[in-house]
Amino acid sequence: MNPLLxxxxxxxxxxxxxxxxxxxxxxxxTPRKSRLEEVDEVVFFGLQYFIKKYxxxxxxxxxxxxxxxxxxxxxxxxxxxxxxxxQVGTKHIEDLHDLGYIPMVFKALPxxxxxxxxxxxxxxxxxxxEFFWLTNYFETLLSAVIWLPCNxxxxxxxxxxxxxxxxxxxxxxxxxxxxxxxxxxMRGMGGIEAAVTSAAGHLLNFTxxxxxxxxxxxxxxxxxNSDQELVAGxxxxxxxxxxxxxxxxxxxxxxxxxITEVYPKGIVSIVSDTWxxxxxxxxxxxxxxxxxxxxxxxxxxxxDSGDPVDIICGNPNGKTEQEKKGVIELLWDVFGGTTNGxxxxxxxxxxxxIYGDSITVARATQIxxxxxxxxxxSTNVVLxxxxxxxxxxxxxTFGFAMKATYGEVNGEGRAIFKDPxxxxxxKKSAKGLMKIDLIDGKYHLTDNVSWEEEKQGxxxxxxxxxxxxxxxxxxxxxxxxxxxxxxxx
Numbered sequence: 001m002n003p004l005l006x007x008x009x010x011x012x013x014x015x016x017x018x019x020x021x022x023x024x025x026x027x028x029x030t031p032r033k034s035r036l037e038e039v040d041e042v043v044f045f046g047l048q049y050f051i052k053k054y055x056x057x058x059x060x061x062x063x064x065x066x067x068x069x070x071x072x073x074x075x076x077x078x079x080x081x082x083x084x085x086x087q088v089g090t091k092h093i094e095d096l097h098d099l100g101y102i103p104m105v106f107k108a109l110p111x112x113x114x115x116x117x118x119x120x121x122x123x124x125x126x127x128x129x130e131f132f133w134l135t136n137y138f139e140t141l142l143s144a145v146i147w148l149p150c151n152x153x154x155x156x157x158x159x160x161x162x163x164x165x166x167x168x169x170x171x172x173x174x175x176x177x178x179x180x181x182x183x184x185x186m187r188g189m190g191g192i193e194a195a196v197t198s199a200a201g202h203l204l205n206f207t208x209x210x211x212x213x214x215x216x217x218x219x220x221x222x223x224x225n226s227d228q229e230l231v232a233g234x235x236x237x238x239x240x241x242x243x244x245x246x247x248x249x250x251x252x253x254x255x256x257x258x259i260t261e262v263y264p265k266g267i268v269s270i271v272s273d274t275w276x277x278x279x280x281x282x283x284x285x286x287x288x289x290x291x292x293x294x295x296x297x298x299x300x301x302x303x304d305s306g307d308p309v310d311i312i313c314g315n316p317n318g319k320t321e322q323e324k325k326g327v328i329e330l331l332w333d334v335f336g337g338t339t340n341g342x343x344x345x346x347x348x349x350x351x352x353x354i355y356g357d358s359i360t361v362a363r364a365t366q367i368x369x370x371x372x373x374x375x376x377x378s379t380n381v382v383l384x385x386x387x388x389x390x391x392x393x394x395x396x397t398f399g400f401a402m403k404a405t406y407g408e409v410n411g412e413g414r415a416i417f418k419d420p421x422x423x424x425x426x427k428k429s430a431k432g433l434m435k436i437d438l439i440d441g442k443y444h445l446t447d448n449v450s451w452e453e454e455k456q457g458x459x460x461x462x463x464x465x466x467x468x469x470x471x472x473x474x475x476x477x478x479x480x481x482x483x484x485x486x487x488x489x
Contacts, residue, residue: 002071003058004093005078007140012079013088015133021410023129027136028120028434029146032399033426036158041114042398043157043481044121045201046149048111048472049221051463054141055102068097095130101466103128104135107459108470109436109443112204112477114157114484117398119445120459121150123434125406127465132407139402147395148194152201153481154398155389156181158361160205160485166368166378172340176379181364182208182234184356188387198390203232203474204481208382210234223473231474235300237269248275252284259299260291269300269354277303277311278322281330285351289334293350300352300382303327308355308363312381313370327353328371328380344377356384403429405447415448434459 018025031042063071072090079088108122115121126132159181167174183202189195192213199211200218209232218224224231238258246254251274258270272280280301285292292299303311310318314326322330328347337347355367368378407414415432432448435457443458462470 002063002066002075003054003141004063004075004096004137006054006144007137009082011137011140012083013086014136015092016087018132018407019409022132022407023411024125024406024408025132025135025404026123026125026406026433027139027402027404028123028430029142029400029402030120030430031115031117031150032401034117034399035397036155039154039158041116041154042121042150043153043201043204044109044113044115044150045111045153045204045477046146046197047106047108047122047462048468048470049149049197049200049217050142050145051106051468052221054145055104055463056466056468059102064097064100068094071097092130092133096134099128099131102134103131103465104138104463105461105465106463108462109458109460110477110480111472112153112480112484113443114481115443118430119436119443120430120434122462123459136402136404142402143395143400145193145197147398147400148393149197149201150400151393151397152198152390153204154201155361155393156202156205156385157481157485159364159383159385162361162365162368163378163383164485166372169378170340170342170344170368170372171377171379172342172346173379178206179208179233180379180382181206182354182356182382182384183211183214183390184384184386185390186211188391190391194391199232202385202390204478205485207231207233218474222477223471224475229475235267235269236263237300237302238271240271240274240304243271243274251275251280252287255280255284256288256291259288259295263297265296267298267300269302271302271304273303273305277327278320278330281327281334282322285331285334293335293348295350298350298352300354301327301331302354302356304355304357308357308359309366309370312353312355312367313374327355328376329374331380332376340377342377343375344372345375345380346377347380352380352382354382354384356386358388359383359385360389399426405430405434406432 034040072093075093076090103126104124105127106122106124126135163177163180167177183199186195189198196213196217199209199214203209207230215226215231218231312327315323318324331347331351335348335351337345340346364383371378417429417431419428430447433454435446435449435453436459437444438458
């Protein structure tokens with residue numbers, strides 16, 4: 001599809017609505033507020049993908065490489081059928097096609113950086129006067145693509161902070177946190193692009209993911225190389241259809257076959273609550289103990305229903321002894337383990353658990369805290385993070401918006417802003433040209449600056465006139481995210 005049609009309908013005629021003599025529009029992309037308690041910085045991620053995919057590839061393939069006659073005819077047909085009689089015209093489309101590239105500048109902070117609320121992540125403006133209309137024309141497409149990877153990278157970072165904190169307090173293997181939050185969200189996201197960009201945001205903080213295409217995404221757009229680095233990984237795992245097909249009466253045999261024949265070594269995750277989780281833990285596993293502890297690898301027990309905190313850690317008000325103890329203590333009763341130098345119990349390396357349903361940052365915190373209270377290391381369990389975490393958010397989670405703050409009309413600069421009298425302050429914009437400084441490790445905005453000042457600071461040109469100028473890698477972005485998690489901790 002012609003990328004110029006990937007927009008809201010009201011955008012197509014803004015070109016004629018700007019004042020006569022308009023030659024430049026300068027806009028910014030900013031998280032304006034947080035609906036998540038205690039989260040006041042947002043991880044910046046996704047612009048490089050947007051530029052490579054849409055501004056460079058899609059415009060080249062579906063606009064500039066097409067004949068001008070075909071592009072203009074299809075554009076005119078769509079707009080005329082859509083708006084009816086109108087004066088939008090096509091000359092500006094023809095002129096852009098003749099030019100052969102997108103005449104814009106993007107200036108951005110480094111991807112992976114944690115950006116305080118109300119500080120722009122990037123700015124953009126046109127480089128050729130007649131194409132002033134392009135800047136905010138891109139608002140819809142930019143917004144649709146970029147808010148989600150920023151959201152997911154930020155939320156994943158919150159998980160990372162929690163899991164790092166408890167691993168530091170209770171575990172002898174804090175490096176296991178890389179695997180402790182596993183992305184299960186793909187099937188529940190709002191389409192494949194949403195699933196993949198969200199999963200990539202998760203992978204800035206962790207290495208566990210079942211979203212295979214996120215690896216290709218990071219190789220294609222963020223210079224990753226799965227031959228040379230661990231981009232993402234997972235393990236062999238069953239689902240309920242596998243267990244059901246083995247029948248209730250044959251469930252023990254299914255466990256035994258999986259552990260001894262299908263996967264005689266390595267990690268295998270077995271969904272264990274198809275019928276009776278407690279029977280699996282107190283009957284099947286004791287009978288299979290010798291096979292499990294003599295395996296080269298780990299058997300991971302996966303409950304998938306009930307309150308995750310109570311199932312993993314035990315419910316003091318449970319009706320049975322098994323319910324009161326929970327999965328980790330019951331596994332300890334069967335397999336034992338060691339008490340580490342911090343005084344917390346760690347299961348033998350051949351057994352573990354994962355819970356992957358309805359996990360939230362709050363529940364992850366509760367699970368780690370309850371395990372700690374019981375004397376168990378937090379790293380005895382892996383948490384599956386799904387669409388309950390990553391899809392239950394919107395552009396308004398962090399109040400993302402792209403707003404114009406400066407323009408030039410007949411050669412004169414105009415610092416512009418919005419400040420609705422009916423608003424609570426969220427929609428009040430900055431004003432004029434932007435400069436961002438890094439002070440004591442935090443980004444600070446100074447608005448309404450001169451062009452000379454705008455050229456200074458932390459916003460760096462990443463794209464100009466059809467050319468990508470900065471091409472960041474997954475490894476450097478991960479390093480940036482990890483260093484900022486460490487600073488906050």
